[in-house]
Amino acid sequence: MQGAGSVVAPVILREIFSSIQGEGPYVGCRHLFVRFVGCNLACAYCDTPREVPMKCRVEMKPGTGNFVTIPNPLTPEEVGVLISGLNVARHHAVSLTGGEPLLNPDFIRELIPLLHGAHRGIYLETNGTLVEELEAVVDLVDVISMDIKLPTATGMEALWEVHRRFLQIARTKEVILKAVVAAETPPEEVLAAAELARTAGSVLVLQPVTGRAPEESPAPAELLKLQARALEITGDVRVIPQVHRLCGML
Ligand code: SF4
Structure with a gap:
């Protein structure tokens, strides 16, 4: 379902779900998380799974813990459609997280305009190392949470x-x-x-x-x-x- 003229490669996502932001000054705010797969670092304490999932888990009713699985990879348009059904307006932000989401700057550029309605907009969680990739998307992001x-x-x-x-x-x-x-x-x-x-x-x-x-x-x-x-x-x-x-x- 790639959009007309879109040349962005689909990406593998781990999960899309609704929960509280558990870190930093916005702790407790309700976020809609889009979790990307893969990272350019290898921190000793990392507990992010390394295996590449065949399917993306999507919590169709936000916050219920009831997931459906959707075959990977997904296009920005497919993710946009999934998220539009998840009551974005009830969320403080849509949080792009990982892994390291900035490994996919072209995908993010196409995805963000499809994610409307969260109170504080787009919240990027990043390890703060992919400079050119940030440059490619920074105009579309509202909050940058950097480790x-x-x-x-x-x-x-x-x-x-x-x-x-x-x-x-x-x-x-x-x-x-x-x-x-x-x-x-x-x-x-x-x-x-x-x-x-x-x-x-x-x-x-x-x-x-x-x-x-x-x-x-x-x-x-x-x-x-x-x-x-x-x-x-x-x-x-x-x-x-x-x-x-x-x-x-x-
Ligand atoms: S930056 Fe995050 S996801 Fe990447 S290795 Fe370190 S802890 Fe894991």
């Missing part, structure tokens, strides 16, 4: 420079910066994240590891100390765990 990948949490090399370039492109939009902090996260990495937030003029959310063994997360006193030190650098630093996990939601 800062701290080297000790991801087990990868530092990504500060690419994050800086990404934020240069993102700065015309509302930007939310989040960093997962674990028990072993060095304060220097949190302070570097605070510097990034100061430069970007955005909120910094410190997200303690949630839903794992308690010892994997920083102790409460340590979290408060990290927040206090980050607040010496930038004005808005919040400690917010992954609330959807605490509630047992998707």
Whole structure:
């Protein structure tokens, strides 16, 4: 069902569903999630399934947990039709999430104009590393929620420079910066994240590891100390765990 003249390749999606936004300053808001498959990074703590699904799960009645499965891949037009039946207007935003949604910039460019009606528009959840891909879609996005990948949490090399370039492109939009902090996260990495937030003029959310063994997360006193030190650098630093996990939601 590709649209007339459309040359965008269909993509494989994992699921489309309605739940609360579980991370960051909009925690608790109702979002309609479109979850893409695949990622350009390989974080040590990643719990995103790696297998490529033959079918996309779609929650036809938002929030009920009753899914139907639709064969992959899907065109932007097919996703637009599916989402138009999911009461978009009752949602704070349509959240493009993953994996890493920016692996599919052409698809996203065609999809977003088909997603009308959410109160705050389009909310992009990204790992903040695909600069050119963001440039290709940034005019269509309303909120950019970017993970800062701290080297000790991801087990990868530092990504500060690419994050800086990404934020240069993102700065015309509302930007939310989040960093997962674990028990072993060095304060220097949190302070570097605070510097990034100061430069970007955005909120910094410190997200303690949630839903794992308690010892994997920083102790409460340590979290408060990290927040206090980050607040010496930038004005808005919040400690917010992954609330959807605490509630047992998707
Ligand atoms: S960026 Fe996200 S999806 Fe990609 S590997 Fe890291 S945690 Fe997993």
